Amino acid sequence: MRPLSQLRHDSGACPWPFFKGNVSTRESVFGKVDKRNRVDTRIQLKAQPETKDPANYSVWEVLRNGTGVLIRAIRPDDKQRLTRHFEGLSEKSVYFRFFGIKRSLSDDELRRLTELDFVNHAGLAATVGVEAHERFVGVGRYIRTDNRPRAEVAFAVLDEYQGLGIGTLLLKHLATIARKNGISEFSADVLGANHQMLEVFANSGFVSHNSYENGVVHVSLNLGFQSAVN
Numbered sequence: 001m002r003p004l005s006q007l008r009h010d011s012g013a014c015p016w017p018f019f020k021g022n023v024s025t026r027e028s029v030f031g032k033v034d035k036r037n038r039v040d041t042r043i044q045l046k047a048q049p050e051t052k053d054p055a056n057y058s059v060w061e062v063l064r065n066g067t068g069v070l071i072r073a074i075r076p077d078d079k080q081r082l083t084r085h086f087e088g089l090s091e092k093s094v095y096f097r098f099f100g101i102k103r104s105l106s107d108d109e110l111r112r113l114t115e116l117d118f119v120n121h122a123g124l125a126a127t128v129g130v131e132a133h134e135r136f137v138g139v140g141r142y143i144r145t146d147n148r149p150r151a152e153v154a155f156a157v158l159d160e161y162q163g164l165g166i167g168t169l170l171l172k173h174l175a176t177i178a179r180k181n182g183i184s185e186f187s188a189d190v191l192g193a194n195h196q197m198l199e200v201f202a203n204s205g206f207v208s209h210n211s212y213e214n215g216v217v218h219v220s221l222n223l224g225f226q227s228a229v230n
């Protein structure tokens with residue numbers, strides 16, 4: 001695992017020159033920055049993503065350690081990047097994500113996880129590096145399986161990038177796409193031991209309702225949108 005200080009080098013890939021600027025410059029762009037020069041990812045960004053076409057969703061964000069990441073829509077040509085991301089997860093993270101041991105993603109799974117309609121199934125990746133060097137450090141998706149205004153969400157962030165705000169950012173941007181598609185509620189089944197995921201939901205700002213059964217917390221998040229579909 002690389003120390004956080006080294007992760008900062010990835011921010012060199014980010015085209016925004018003010019990522020490396022002083023606190024006041026960064027505050028004027030992103031909002032609140034704390035004493036350790038970390039951007040609070042819970043603030044509303046002033047740069048808004050393009051939401052007209054969620055399949056082309058793309059927005060730059062800054063993590064708590066100053067690293068710039070691109071949050072972008074997952075595309076059909078991301079199969080290799082998604083495979084590498086999966087292979088980079090620790091056993092514990094895979095267990096938390098898939099509720100079991102899983103060694104690889106099949107071709108069929110890769111197809112289903114990258115060829116998305118961005119209505120009933122939307123997926124976003126947090127990436128560092130550009131072009132041939134671009135790699136996924138976090139992935140989040142929602143899947144709606146019926147015609148109700150509700151979808152299930154799931155996330156997986158590389159272990160060395162956890163705790164930097166990526167899960168929170170992916171949730172926020174997925175909610176933007178979901179609302180556009182008439183989805184007013186996210187749900188997730190989370191292992192009771194997965195405090196980080198539960199913290200992300202609890203701190204998301206969305207009203208949540210939790211129920212607990214057999215070691216699994218069922219979380220429902222109200223996205224604060226009154227859907228016309230019912």
Ligand SMILES: CC(C)(COP(=O)(O)OP(=O)(O)OC[C@H]1O[C@@H](n2cnc3c(N)ncnc32)[C@H](O)[C@@H]1OP(=O)(O)O)[C@@H](O)C(=O)NCCC(=O)NCCS
Pocket residue numbers: 092093094096097153154155156157158161162163164165166167168169188189190194195196197199200203
């Ligand atoms: C769960 C997961 C997606 C969260 O993503 P992340 O990028 O680490 O989340 P964030 O950095 O946005 O937020 C983590 C929060 O958990 C808190 N946290 C970190 N470690 C924690 C711990 N051991 N116990 C409790 N809370 C913890 C952080 O303080 C932070 O809260 P804050 O916003 O109040 O500071 C990520 O850890 C992950 O991929 N885990 C493995 C796969 C998984 O569990 N997927 C979920 C399946 S639904």
